[in-house]
Amino acid sequence: MDLWWVFLYTMVIFVPFLLIQISSTFKFHFKIISYCILCVTLSTLAAPVCLLKNGGRTVDNMRIIRAFVRTMKYVFGLRYEVKGLENFRIDGPCVIVSNHQSVLDMMGLMEILPDRCVQIAKRELMFAGSVGLITYLGGVIYINRKQTRDAKSIMAGVARAMTDDNLKVWVYPEGTRNNSGDLLPFKKGAFHLALQAKVPIIPVVYSSYTSFYDRKKSLFSGGIIKVEILPKIDISGVKEADIADLTDRCFHEMRRVFFRLSGKPYTPIKQNASSK
Ligand SMILES: CCCCCCCCCCCCCCCCC(=O)SCCNC(=O)CCNC(=O)[C@H](O)C(C)(C)COP(=O)(O)OP(=O)(O)OC[C@H]1O[C@@H](n2cnc3c(N)ncnc32)[C@H](O)[C@@H]1OP(=O)(O)O
Numbered sequence: 001m002d003l004w005w006v007f008l009y010t011m012v013i014f015v016p017f018l019l020i021q022i023s024s025t026f027k028f029h030f031k032i033i034s035y036c037i038l039c040v041t042l043s044t045l046a047a048p049v050c051l052l053k054n055g056g057r058t059v060d061n062m063r064i065i066r067a068f069v070r071t072m073k074y075v076f077g078l079r080y081e082v083k084g085l086e087n088f089r090i091d092g093p094c095v096i097v098s099n100h101q102s103v104l105d106m107m108g109l110m111e112i113l114p115d116r117c118v119q120i121a122k123r124e125l126m127f128a129g130s131v132g133l134i135t136y137l138g139g140v141i142y143i144n145r146k147q148t149r150d151a152k153s154i155m156a157g158v159a160r161a162m163t164d165d166n167l168k169v170w171v172y173p174e175g176t177r178n179n180s181g182d183l184l185p186f187k188k189g190a191f192h193l194a195l196q197a198k199v200p201i202i203p204v205v206y207s208s209y210t211s212f213y214d215r216k217k218s219l220f221s222g223g224i225i226k227v228e229i230l231p232k233i234d235i236s237g238v239k240e241a242d243i244a245d246l247t248d249r250c251f252h253e254m255r256r257v258f259f260r261l262s263g264k265p266y267t268p269i270k271q272n273a274s275s276k
């Protein structure tokens with residue numbers, strides 16, 4: 001008899017729990033797939049507009065892409081609270097570095113993207129159908145992360161293009177998506193780039209997504225994302241030998257702001273900020 005009660009209670013608790021789990025996993029995947037479909041649809045619509053207006057691959061297409069992408073936040077119930085936009089108002093090129101949590105970052109990127117700004121992206125993105133096409137038309141620079149030597153020589157070319165064509169370049173120094181609620185150690189490419197092009201670095205920090213977006217918990221609801229554009233880091237006087245220190249300084253500054261924006265107590269870390 002007792003066993004029946006145990007069985008009954010287990011079913012009463014377990015079955016609804018299981019159903020909720022299945023439905024939240026389903027809802028999560030449905031939303032992610034909708035996001036991808038929307039990206040593909042909008043880039044299919046934006047590509048002819050880019051081609052007709054600007055003729056081919058040019059940073060001017062980023063304005064068109066930005067206008068399309070800015071509509072997407074309403075579909076997913078996201079709101080951006082932006083501070084420090086005045087820090088983007090600098091004459092000439094710069095390297096912008098920001099934290100990278102998810103594919104959703106593309107919306108946060110376009111929300112504040114300054115004019116004449118291209119991004120560094122993994123080369124795999126080039127093959128993502130119409131999304132790949134639109135990134136190509138927008139002037140995104142592709143790097144092969146598995147070939148440091150190739151990536152470095154592309155970055156050297158980018159440094160020249162930045163001054164020749166007055167370009168800003170957006171780099172995700174963590175080098176990959178990271179939704180852990182902290183920052184990954186920074187790669188040094190962005191900092192070498194700033195030094196080679198002799199341009200300032202502008203850090204941008206987005207608050208943690210974990211309260212509304214978490215792949216492990218199949219969570220994807222609406223939410224507010226706080227964004228802060230920090231004052232530029234001047235690189236005059238910085239030498240190649242100081243790159244590790246520069247990377248460290250930027251990492252710790254961004255990490256402090258990341259914790260503050262995410263409403264979490266700051267926990268200092270002692271290890272080196274850069275990944276090598
Ligand atoms: C209309 C609707 C549309 C819908 C879609 C719209 C899309 C719109 C467009 C938006 C596009 C957004 C795209 C976003 C994509 C984001 C990404 O793909 S993130 C992933 C790719 N990005 C990066 O990886 C950038 C960050 N990585 C780096 O900077 C790396 O340093 C590296 C250049 C890739 C090299 O990495 P790695 O090989 O791992 O090496 P490191 O540890 O960094 O460095 C090794 C060694 O080399 C030195 N070094 C690094 N770079 C340079 C350099 N440029 N010059 C000289 N030396 C360099 C470094 O100092 C290390 O040496 P050390 O002795 O240890 O110091």
Ligand SMILES: CCCCCCCC/C=C\CCCCCCCC(=O)OC[C@@H](O)COP(=O)(O)O
Pocket residue numbers: 035036037039040100102103104105106122125127128129130131175176177178
């Ligand atoms: C014919 C092939 C058709 C393929 C169609 C693929 C469709 C893809 C659809 C939508 C994807 C929208 C992505 C928007 C761009 C966001 C870029 C991005 O955030 O890439 C992740 C990259 O930063 C880091 O990658 P990893 O975390 O290292 O991995």
